[in-house]
Amino acid sequence: MTAAFRGAVAVLIVAAARPAPAAEGVDFARDVAPILEARCVRCHDPAERKGELSLATADDLVAFGYVVPGDVGGSHLLDVVRPSDDGPPTMPKESAPLSEEEVATLTAWVEAGAVWPAGVVVEERAATDKSFWSLRPLADPEPPAPEGLPEAWTANPIDRFVFAQLREAGLEPNPSADRRTLVRRATYDLTGLPPTPEEVEAFVADPSPDAYERLIDRLLDSPRYGERWGRHWLDVARFGESNGYERNVLIDGLWPYRDYVIRSFNEDKPFDRFVLEQLAGDVLGPGDPSVEVGTSFLVCGPYDDVGNQDAAAAAVIRANTIDDMIRATSEAFLGLTVGCARCHDHKFDPITQADYYRFYAAFAGVRHGAREIASPEQRGERDAALAPLLAGRGELEARRAEFVAAIAARAEAHAAEREAGWTRPPADRGGVEERFGATEAKFVRLVVAGTDRSPATPSNFRIDEFEVYSAGPDPRNVALASAGARATGASRRADDFQDAYAAALAIDGRSSTRWHAQEPILTVELAAPATIDRVVFSADRERQRPSEPFAAEYRIEVSADGEQWTAVADSSDRKPLGDDHRRHRLFEAEITPDERSRIAEFDAELAEVGRQIAAVPTFPSWWVGTFSLPKDRDVRVFLGGDPQRPGDPVAPSSPAVLSEVTTGYQLDADAPEPDRRLALARWIVRDDNPLTPRVLANRLWHYHFGTGLVATPSDFGDMGARPSHPALLDWLAARLRADRWRLKPLHRRIMLSQTYRQSSEWRSEPAAADSGDRLLWRFPPRRLDAEEVRDTVLTVSGKLDLRAGGPGFRLYRYLQDNVSTYVPLDEHGPETYRRAVYHQNARAASVDLLAEFDCPDNAFAVSNRSSTTTPLQALTLLNHRFTLDMSGCLAARLEREAGVEPAAQVDRAFALCFGRRPDDAERGAAVTLVVDHGLPAFCRAMLNSTELLHID
Structure with a gap:
């Protein structure tokens, strides 16, 4: 059984232990543990480990060798807490030295054998004062009536509270703004x-x-x-609409949550309902997209999707994922930093480590991911519509498979005679050489029919070098770009990331770069017609990338004009790479034109059925999370926050931090997953919970x-x-x-x-x-925030697109391979003129204007944005292509709305930007600027003005 020594010693028993014989006059729990707890483990617990030392468990003590049972002189722990001839004790560093009595207790304990009962963990004691101001019951105070209260300040109770403290400080409020x-x-x-x-x-x-x-x-x-x-x-x-971490992949199914939040505020949805839907919308409104989408709150934070084969590392990643949900929930709704109790009791607030794992139990079944949202009735209707189509497709597939199998069987019967012609080695990613009779050509191309991974897939292979050699005694590579040759071929992501995988990389003379083929043909135009007799190409010439896909089934063609092509070599006499390639070769050699036509008919019929299936309405698939408990439903305290050190079990229940003012809940340890989140959500919005309305x-x-x-x-x-x-x-x-x-x-x-x-x-x-x-x-005056700056520039320029909702726009190009890259756009077209709230905000996707004005990255929750003043803000706003474009748009608007007179244009610009008319001096200076430098230059100055960017 387990037991807890709490109260004065705050010692947790985490495993069954045979009672240890007490040392004469010294009891660990009574005498030693309180010293370690109060003076040592704040710095030397399993999480902090200052000096690489933990004093929390017997195992830690033995592992570090700081105590030698029975040997006072050999126990380094005693050396550092006692004064020496050279000076005072070196430990503890951050507080007063141990008293003589405390040193004597530790010495006696070591001398008696340093008995530490098995399974006992020493923890720093959590704060215990639950009378802290924020944890007290919510009051409903009577507004004060301070002496000297101005008449205008009497009607609104807010003013009475504020004026009372101003009066107490001997201050007077400002008059009303105009x-x-x-x-x-x-x-x-x-x-x-x-x-x-x-x-x-x-x-x-x-x-x-x-x-x-x-x-x-x-x-x-x-x-x-x-x-x-x-x-x-x-x-x-x-x-944030990407998952962060090293892969940082875009998440396209999160925008419905953004729209849900906007809609909830516009509808003035009661905030208690808003909380419930964000923690348990799938429970409250199963199949209702307008409700279920709320649970995106739990999974819209960053998470590590790389995965890890090591079980211990995977457990840490999973714990980190749930930690994000705990921190987001406790801070957003309760204003409590529960995350600080992950490894030990909170050092400043009365939040125990057990409280942290009570939250953990609520979210133990939540995982990131997209999910179709539909009611059982809707799913039944769709299944009924799909059933005959799926049955018909299955029948067609069976008939086609039977037809193909007959051809394959016939091909096997003729295999021996065809295999006799496969005399050359199979294609090799390290290099393939094809020789042929000397022929004159201006164009040479590689036509791929299959790769090593699939004999029938002619794309997504790599070519690091493609070489064409001249005939004769002194052959040279005439396909080099440096010799004037040009290569063309559809490249993977060439449109998104210019030249990253371009065909030109196949003839640059360097095997460290390579063409990523999107289509099956690489064409090389030589600088001049040449007589050639050899082609060499490779996918991994240096043998550094053994997994690179390469061309395994191919032919080489030449042309004088790029129109008429002649095949000069192919892979048909090479041995196949494996059984799949062998069967494919035999099948292609055996099939007749009529049989190929019949297979095409089967494929056309299947395609038609596929179109009919695709036409059946689908359900929205949004990034709202998936919910299922692991097989082992037990949630245990992780000692030091380490999943490999499980402690006492924790049942889904309300955190004890508010136990003195709020009615709690207690669920069974095996409670269903939905009940856990719903119970927590309801506890957060209970009428007797003082934190949520205060926050x-x-x-x-x-x-x-x-x-x-x-x-x-x-x-x-x-x-x-x-x-x-x-x-x-x-x-x-x-x-x-x-x-x-x-x-x-x-x-x-x-x-x-x-x-x-x-x-x-x-x-x-x-x-x-x-x-x-x-x-x-x-x-308090303030500067516009990042989104307001951009939206304001668009508004006064007459270009703001107020279209609401739906997938967001991007101010970057998204480049995705194994990791993601976000390249800011140089120019912002009309498709980007929507409000900034509709921008698809990917983490670590720095967008010049927004980033310079402190738009948060949202790697973490942001409750209080920074407001910095930097030279880059002025430089960016003055010189960014977006500002220059909007200056021109504002100038065109002024000409439309105010005519050609500079004075009228200036008046209209002031009205649009500042909501007022210019005074005579301002008008004169502005008109001079328009006359001397043009209307766009004046507009550029207006868009960079302090008055536009600040609110009084």
Whole structure:
């Protein structure tokens, strides 16, 4: 049996052990383990192993030889914790030396034989304080009524909370921003796009007292709202459309999740339902694509798909995959860094290692992959439609096979006489030589009928060198490119990666490069007609690539004009490479024209049936994950995070971190896979769970103001920031829950507050007291994020394509072999003019403009984007082909909408870009620029202006 020594010693018994005799006066669990736990294993546990040393288990101690039972002088552990003549103890490095009593205890333990009960693991004790602010029950505080509260700040409770802390700090808020600033701020905030000049003027001229409220309502109802706020969630969900790691292959079936997120925000789907669908959509709506697609959340992170034959390495890869799901879920919804408890109890928060593996048990059956989504009824209807077609195809295939078998049997009967003609060795990837009578040719070509891998597949082979030799006593290779020859042939991916596998590589004189054939013919045009008598070609001349496919069945043809061809050599008298080639050769020699026609008829009939089968509607196959538990359903704690060191079993159950405030759940160890995820999801959105509404309310605040009330949106633990306005955070979270988890009412409350409507004007006095604007004495100005920059340039240029949904566009060329390469596009055509949220964001696919303005790579979840200022941003925006093209488009738009007068063009440009008219000085300088350097140059300056790229 197993047992746990917890509490003061936090020692875990992980295996059955025969009780060890206690040393005289020293008990390991009572006396020694607490010292190791408190003073040693923080640095010397199985995960950290500082100095390559672990003091967590008896095996570790023996392996490292730091303790010699019974030998005090020979035990190095005692040497490093005791002072010496040269100075104080060398350990522990990061805390005070051990006391004399602690050293004496360890010495007595070693002297008595260093007894360590089998199976006992010493762990650093987890934090135990569950009264931490974020773990307390959610409060619903009464908004304060501070003295001196301005009349305009009385109506919205948010303002009362904010003003109370401003007053306490002796600060005053800024006045309200002007209407032009407000409409631009609110429009960008909710849609990520600039307001049109007409929208700005209409709002500025609207005298009604509810004009601002109606503006907010209109923006919340816009389909652009979901695109903007869905992008925020995709950051949190670590959404990336490639799998990362070394292969980094594109995933084409993830875009439905992006559309699902956008649709959910536009519909104001209750967030508790949003959570449930992302963790267990397949359970809640089986066969309903609009619901099942939510589970893409679990599998839209990076994962290693290379595979590993070593079982231990494969287990680590699998553990890493589930770790990504645990971190994404716990941080996105709960603001807890549960991933820090993978190898040991959390060092700062009351999250045990067992809590981590309770999450692990919930996701143990989740795997990355695409899956067809359909209800049982839909599958039944499709099966009924397919049944007669599949039966008919089976009958045709059987008849064809019988017909072919008869020909093959006849061919075997005549095999001996035909095999007698196969006198030469088989083709060799290291080199094939064909000699023939001297003949004059301007063109020489290799026509391949089969490869070593398939006698009937004439493509996807390699040629590293193709040589044509002149006849006579001094032969030379006349097919070299350096001699003026040219090679043509369809190449694998030549369109995507220019010259990477081109036919020219077959005549470059270097066997280190090679042509990757897409079609069966390689044609070489000589620089001048030549008399030739020999051709040599190879796929692996240096014998460095034994798996390279090569041409095994072929013929050599020559031509004087490239039109009329004559065969001069072939492989028909070479021995076949194996049984498949042998049978294919015999069959081709035996079959009659009539029989070949009959086989063609069979193939045509099969093709027609295939077309009918393909016409039966299919179900969408999306990257939503697959769900099935492994045969061994037991989930155990991995000691030190190592799957090869299993500890105590853990059943699917709620993490204990919230056990004092939230009702938990406990499932059987063999609970079905769907029940595990659904139970966890329901626990996350329980009414008595205080973390989820706090985290969500804080995320909304963060995206409205640039910084959350908690500045670390995904870490509400001890290492995260403390809330700047704790009562306000709880009030917002309580409103969210009261509004049935709908976000739009909370948006409205925040944006209608005077706090949000303040000007962003900088003032020295409050800035000296609150330089980070954490007390919200002004609205924090911000720069547009990466997607907003691109979308804004397209919008003001009149080129933005608002087409929503569907597969994304690419700002790169995707080159895929064993690994993937993403080459940024030099030019962005109209097909790329959609909103940036619809870009197919592959991991590590750096796109110049987006990358320079801090668009995250999404290798990990991003809860708080960086906002850097670098010279490359200015250089890229000024000189990128995209900006130059859009400058021309904006110039054309100004000419269409404002005519030919420079002053009118300048006024229209200011309205489009800034939502205002230029003053006299601005107009004069701009007109001069237009006259002296042209309208596109002025437009280029406008697209690079600070005012365009910043929100006040």
